[in-house]
Amino acid sequence: xxxxxxxxxxxxxxxxxxxxxxxxxxxxxxxxxxxxxxxxxxxxxxxxxxxxxxxxxxxxxxxxxxxxxxxxxxxxxxxxxxxxxxxxxxxxxxxxxxxxxxxxxxxxxxxx
Amino acid sequence: xxxxxxxxxxxxxxxxxxxxxxxxxxxxxxxxxxxxxxxxxxxxxxxxxxxxxxxxxxxxxxxxxxxxxxxxxxxxxxxxxxxxxxxxxxxxxxxxxxxxxxxxxxxxxxxxxxxxxxxxxxxxx
Numbered sequence: 001x002x003x004x005x006x007x008x009x010x011x012x013x014x015x016x017x018x019x020x021x022x023x024x025x026x027x028x029x030x031x032x033x034x035x036x037x038x039x040x041x042x043x044x045x046x047x048x049x050x051x052x053x054x055x056x057x058x059x060x061x062x063x064x065x066x067x068x069x070x071x072x073x074x075x076x077x078x079x080x081x082x083x084x085x086x087x088x089x090x091x092x093x094x095x096x097x098x099x100x101x102x103x104x105x106x107x108x109x110x111x112x
Numbered sequence: 113x114x115x116x117x118x119x120x121x122x123x124x125x126x127x128x129x130x131x132x133x134x135x136x137x138x139x140x141x142x143x144x145x146x147x148x149x150x151x152x153x154x155x156x157x158x159x160x161x162x163x164x165x166x167x168x169x170x171x172x173x174x175x176x177x178x179x180x181x182x183x184x185x186x187x188x189x190x191x192x193x194x195x196x197x198x199x200x201x202x203x204x205x206x207x208x209x210x211x212x213x214x215x216x217x218x219x220x221x222x223x224x225x226x227x228x229x230x231x232x233x234x235x236x237x
Contacts, residue, residue: 001175039223041159048208048230049159054223092159096212096222100174101149101161 002026002095006104012112019080021107023093028073030097037096040069040078043106044089052091053078085111114139116209116228124203124235130196134209134228141190142167147212149224150183150194152205160205164212165192199235206230 003026013019021040029036040053051060053069056076066081080087088111093104120132134148141148149164163173165183173181177196185192196203211226 033220035220037220037222041224048227049224050227051223051225054213054221054225060225094159094223099172100176101164103159103161106158 001100002029002098002102004093004095004102004104006091006093006107008107009105010108010110012110013080013083014112015085016082019083019087019109021078021091021093021109023071023076023078023104025074025076025095027098029095030073035097036072038069038071038076039094039096040067041092041094041103042087042089043092044086047089049092080109083109083111114211114226116211116226118207118209118228118231120231120233122232122234124199124233125237126200126235127198130194130199130203130233130235132194132207132209132231132233133191134193136190136192136211141185141192142187145213145215147172147214148185148192149210149212151208151210151224152203153208153230154202154205157205162194162196162207201235204233204235206232 005024007022041049043049052063052067057069068079090106092106115137117135124130147164150162163183165171180197182195208230209228210224213221213225
């Protein structure tokens with residue numbers, strides 16, 4: 001199985017400041033066609049997860065443009081340009097290049 | 113818009129079988145663009161993919177539960193279901209059903225774009 005490792009596990013951020021979460025996979029997420037199925041999900045308190053970013057850097061419909069994704073092969077990053085109060089929650093990276101689908105441990109974003 | 117709703121018992125006894133159903137409303141489960149999946153989240157923990165099914169019945173399972181799990185689809189009812197046998201306290205979790213977008217405009221996608229609200233299943237005698 002592909003192991004997804006996120007850092008940090010907790011991120012206290014000041015409102016209006018940027019935040020960054022890293023995700024590293026135990027093997028390359030590039031498939032034989034050159035596609036990379038790495039997505040980022042947000043889980044607000046008491047809610048189900050929702051997708052923010054898919055295929056490394058594609059923002060899902062309705063997701064604010066302060067969220068961006070980047071990376072390649074085994075190293076990926078989610079960035080929030082200016083953190084807002086509604087961004088509090090846990091963020092997960094997920095790979096679906098190889099079954100079983102696996103998730104990172106989650107990074108808790110909190111406001112200082 | 114399309115919505116997913118989990119249903120089933122909230123309490124299951126150890127060694128028995130957990131059974132949940134996900135009802136898809138506002139859209140067809142028979143779309144060629146999606147797989148349909150189950151993901152669980154133990155209290156205070158992260159996410160674990162259990163398995164996914166295509167409308168044709170093709171399935172993928174997580175090896176960690178493969179010997180105990182069956183996911184099935186009923187296109188006539190627009191539902192898919194999870195059965196997990198021989199449960200223990202370790203299976204206590206919030207169970208989510210979710211839609212996995214596989215292809216969009218001839219471009220493969222493979223990400224969960226829609227989730228149900230989740231249902232807590234407790235394994236206890």
